[in-house]
Amino acid sequence: xxxxxxxxxxxxxxxxxxxxxxxxxxxxxxxxxxxxxxxxxxxxxxxxxxxxxxxxxxxxxxxxxxxxxxxxxxxxxxxxxxxxxxxxxxxxxxxxxxxxxxxxxxxxxxxxxxxxxxxxxxxxxxxxxxxxxxxxxxxxxxxxxxxxxxxxxxxxxxxxxxxxxxxxxxxxxxxxxxxxxxxxxxxxxxxxxxxxxxxxxxxxxxxxxxxxxxxxxxxxxxxxxxxxxxxxxxxxxxxxxxxxxxxxxxxxxxxxxxxxxxxxxxxxxxxxxxxxxxxxxxxxxxxxxxxxxxxxxxxxxxxxxxxxxxxxxxxxxxxxxxxxxxxxxxxxxxxxxxxxxxxxxxxxxxxxxxxxxxxxxxxxxxxxxxxxxxxxxxxxxxxxxxxxxxxxxxxxxxxxxxxxxxxxxxxxxxxxxxxxxxxxxxxxxxxxxxxxxxxxxxxxxxxxxxxxxxxxxxxxxxxxxxxxxxxxxxxxxxxxxxxxxxxxxxxxxxx
Numbered sequence: 001x002x003x004x005x006x007x008x009x010x011x012x013x014x015x016x017x018x019x020x021x022x023x024x025x026x027x028x029x030x031x032x033x034x035x036x037x038x039x040x041x042x043x044x045x046x047x048x049x050x051x052x053x054x055x056x057x058x059x060x061x062x063x064x065x066x067x068x069x070x071x072x073x074x075x076x077x078x079x080x081x082x083x084x085x086x087x088x089x090x091x092x093x094x095x096x097x098x099x100x101x102x103x104x105x106x107x108x109x110x111x112x113x114x115x116x117x118x119x120x121x122x123x124x125x126x127x128x129x130x131x132x133x134x135x136x137x138x139x140x141x142x143x144x145x146x147x148x149x150x151x152x153x154x155x156x157x158x159x160x161x162x163x164x165x166x167x168x169x170x171x172x173x174x175x176x177x178x179x180x181x182x183x184x185x186x187x188x189x190x191x192x193x194x195x196x197x198x199x200x201x202x203x204x205x206x207x208x209x210x211x212x213x214x215x216x217x218x219x220x221x222x223x224x225x226x227x228x229x230x231x232x233x234x235x236x237x238x239x240x241x242x243x244x245x246x247x248x249x250x251x252x253x254x255x256x257x258x259x260x261x262x263x264x265x266x267x268x269x270x271x272x273x274x275x276x277x278x279x280x281x282x283x284x285x286x287x288x289x290x291x292x293x294x295x296x297x298x299x300x301x302x303x304x305x306x307x308x309x310x311x312x313x314x315x316x317x318x319x320x321x322x323x324x325x326x327x328x329x330x331x332x333x334x335x336x337x338x339x340x341x342x343x344x345x346x347x348x349x350x351x352x353x354x355x356x357x358x359x360x361x362x363x364x365x366x367x368x369x370x371x372x373x374x375x376x377x378x379x380x381x382x383x384x385x386x387x388x389x390x391x392x393x394x395x396x397x398x399x400x401x402x403x404x405x406x407x408x409x410x411x412x413x414x415x416x417x418x419x420x421x422x423x424x425x426x427x428x429x430x431x432x433x434x435x436x437x438x439x440x441x442x443x444x445x446x447x448x449x450x451x452x453x454x455x456x457x458x459x460x461x462x463x464x465x466x467x468x469x470x471x472x473x474x475x476x477x478x479x480x481x482x483x484x485x486x487x488x489x490x491x492x493x494x495x
Contacts, residue, residue: 001070001072001073003063003066003067003070004063004067004070004073004077004081006063007060007063007064007067007081007084008080008281010054010057010060010063011084011087011280011281011282012280012281013054014051014054014055015280015281015282016280017047017050017051017054018051019239019280020047021044021047021048021051022237022238022239023237023238023239023242023244024040024043024044024047025044025237026237026238026244026246027040028040028044028107029231029232029233029235029237029246030229030230030231030244030246031229034111037107037108037111040107041103041104041107041108042104044103044107045099045100045103045104045107046100048099048100048103049096049099049100049103052091052094052096052099053096055087055088055091055092056088056091056092056096060088061088061092064081064084064085064088067081075465076277076278076283076465079283079464079465079466080278080281080282080283080284083281083282083283083285083464084282086161086282087282089146089147090143090147090157090158092146093142093143093145093146093147094139094142094143095142098135098138098139098142101135102132102135102136102139102410105128105131105132105135105410106132106408106409106410108128109125109128109129109131109132109408109409109410110405110408110409112124112125112128112408113125113128113402113405113408114232116402117232117398117402117403118398119398120396120397120398120399120402121397122379122397122401122402125402125408126375126376128408129375129407129408130375132407132408132409132410133368133375133407135410136155136369136410136412137151137369137371139155140152140154140155140369140412143155143157149164150165151369151370152165152365152366152369152370152412152413153165153413155369155412155413156413156414156416157413158413159288159289159411159413159414159417160288160289160290160413160416160417160420160468161288161467161468162467162468162469163288163290163416163417163420165366168362168416168420171419171420171423171480171482172355172358172359172362172416172419174482175355175359175419175482175486176356176359176389178486179352179353179355179356179389182352182486182489182490183340183342183352183353183390185494186340186352186493186494187340187341189493189494190339190340195339196332196333196335196336196339197326197327197332198253198327198336199254199321199323199327199328199333200327201251201252201253201254202251202252203250203251203252203253203254203321204251205249205251207320207321208249208254208257208258208320209228209249210320211254211258211316211317211320212228212247212257212258212261212262213228214316215258215261215262215265215313215316216228216245216261216262216265216268218312218446218448219262219265219266219269219299219448219452220269220272220448220449220452221243221265221268221269221272222272225241225242225243225272226238226242226243226244226245226268226272227244227245228245228246228247228261229244229245229246230246230247230248230249231246231247231248232248232405233246233248233404233405234246234247234248234260234261234263234264234347235264236264236267236268236271236296238271239271240271240272240274240279241279243268243271243272245261245264245265245267245268246264247260247261247264248260254317254321255336255337256348258317259300259304259305259337260347262299262300262304263296263297263299263300264296265296265299266295266296266297266298266299266300267292267295267296269295269299269452269455269460270286270291270292270295270296270455270459270460271286272460273452273455273456273460273461274286274460274461274463275461275462275463278463282464283463283464283465284463284464285463285464286463286464287459287462287463287464287465287466287467287468287471288417288464288468289414289417289421290416290417290420290421290424290468291421291424291459291468291471292417292421293417293418293420293421293422293424293425294420294421294422294424294425294428294459295421295425295455295459295460296421297351297418297421297422297425298425298428298429298455301351301422301425302425302426302429302488303429303443303451304337305334305337305338305351306443306492307334308440308441308443308444309443309444310330310333310334310337311330311444312443312444312445312446313333314328314329314330314333314334315330317333338350338492338493340352340353340493341353342390342391342392343392344386344392344394344395344399344400344403345399345403346358346361346403346404347403351422351489352489352493353390354418354419354422355419355422356386356389356390358415358416358418358419359389359419360382360385360386360389361404361406361415362415362416363385364378364381364382364385365407365412365413365415367381368412369412378401379397379400379401382394382400382401383400386400420480422485423480423481423482423484423485424472424480426484426485426487426488427472427476427478427480427481427484427485428455428458428459428472428475428476430476430484430488431458431475431476431477432451432454432455432458435454436450436451436454438450439451439454458471458474458475459471459475
C-alpha cells in the first residue's frame with residue numbers, strides 16, 4: 001500500500017495548490033483592484049504550472065504502475081486511483097508552456113471583458129478573445145489526440161467526464177423541437193390572466209443582502225465556512241471549507257439577485273457536503289459539472305420557485321422591504337417567479353426558455369472549436385440562432401455574445417452542463433420527493449434538513465466515487481431521462 005499512500009500524499013499537495021488558485025480567483029473577481037491583475041496573472045500561472053508539473057512527474061506515473069490493480073484497495077481507494085489516472089491523462093497531454101500561456105491569456109481577457117460587456121464593445125475584447133480561442137483550439141487538438149476523442153469532447157471532458165456530443169445533440173435537438181409549441185401554450189395561458197404586479201422599488205442593497213444571507217442560512221449555509229460578496233458575474237468559488245458566493249444587485253428589482261444567491265447556495269451546499277474523509281483527493285471532489293449545476297438548479301428552480309418555499313419566503317420578503325398590498329401577496333410573488341418570457345440574458349431567463357440559451361452557446365462553441373465559425377461571425381450567428389430558438393434578436397452585443405464570462409476565461413465545453421444539470425435536477429428532486437414524503441412539508445416551514453440529508457446521501461457524499469450515470473441511476477433508478485424535466489415544466493406551467 002505504500003505506493004498508493006504516496007500517491008494520496010502527492011495529490012493532497014496538488015489539491016492544496018489548486019485551492020490556493022481558487023481563492024486567488026475569487027479575490028480577483030470580488031476584491032482585487034484592477035492594477036493588480038498583471039501580478040496576479042503571474043502568480044496564478046505559476047501555481048497552475050507547478051501543479052501541472054507535479055501531476056506530470058514521471059514518478060507519479062511509476063507509482064500508478066506500481067499500484068496497478070492492488071486488490072487491497074477498497075472501493076473508495078480504487079475510485080480515487082481511477083480519478084488520479086484521469087487527471088494525469090489530461091495533464092500529460094498538455095505541455096507546461098501552453099498551460100502558462102492559457103492562464104495568462106485568460107486572466108487578461110477576463111479583465112478586458114469586465115469593461116467591454118457594460119460598454120457593449122466587442123471590438124475591445126476581440127484581440128484578447130482571439131488569442132484565448134487560438135490557444136484553446138491548440139489545447140483541444142492535443143488533448144483529442146491523447147484521449148482518442150474529438151476536439152470539442154476533449155474540452156468537455158474536463159467538465160463532464162465521458163460526455164459525448166452525440167448524446168447531447170439528441171437531447172438538445174429534442175428540446176429545441178419541444179420548445180416552440182410548449183412556449184406558445186405557456187405564453188397563451190399566461191396572457192389569459194392579469195400579469196403579476198411588480199413590487200415598487202427602490203430596494204436597498206443592504207436589505208437585499210440581509211434577506212439573501214437569511215435564506216442562505218435557512219437552506220443550510222454555514223457562514224463560519226463561507227461568505228457572500230459582489231462580482232460582475234455571479235459564481236460560487238473558494239474551497240469546501242471556505243465557500244465564496246458572489247452575486248450582483250439592482251436597486252430596481254430584488255427578485256433576480258435573490259434567486260441568483262439561492263442558485264449559488266445550491267452549489268455551495270454541494271461543496272460543503274462533499275465527503276470530508278476524502279478532502280484534497282480526486283475522489284472527494286464533485287462529480288462533474290452537470291451534477292454540480294443540478295444542485296444549484298435543484299435549489300433555485302425546483303425548490304425556491306415552487307409554491308412551498310414561496311409560502312415560507314414571501315412574508316420574509318415583505319418584512320425585508322416593508323412591503324404591503326397586492327404586489328407583496330404570496331401568490332403574486334410566486335407568479336413573478338413563475339413568469340415565462342422570451343429574454344436576451346441567460347442568467348435572467350426562466351426555466352422554460354433557459355435551455356434555449358444553452359443550446360445556442362453549445363452549438364456556436366462547437367463550431368468555434370472546429371474552425372467552422374470565425375469570432376467575427378459570432379454576433380450574426382448568435383442572432384440567427386436566438387431567433388430560431390426564441391424568435392428574438394439581441395439589440396446589442398451586451399445582451400448577446402458579450403453577456404457571459406465563459407469564453408473570455410477560456411471555458412469551452414462547459415455550457416451543455418447547465419441544461420444537462422437542469423434535467424438532472426428535475427430527476428433528482430422527483431426521486432427525493434418520492435423517497436421522503438416529509439420533504440415538501442418541511443420546505444414550507446423553512447426546514448431543509450430532510451432534503452439536504454437525502455442529497456448528502458445520494459449525491460454530495462458520493463464525491464467522484466461513481467460516474468455521472470451511475471450516480472443518477474443509483475439515486476433515481478434510471479439514467480438521465482429528459483422526459484422528467486418536460487413533465488415538471490408541464491405540471492408547473494400548464495396545470
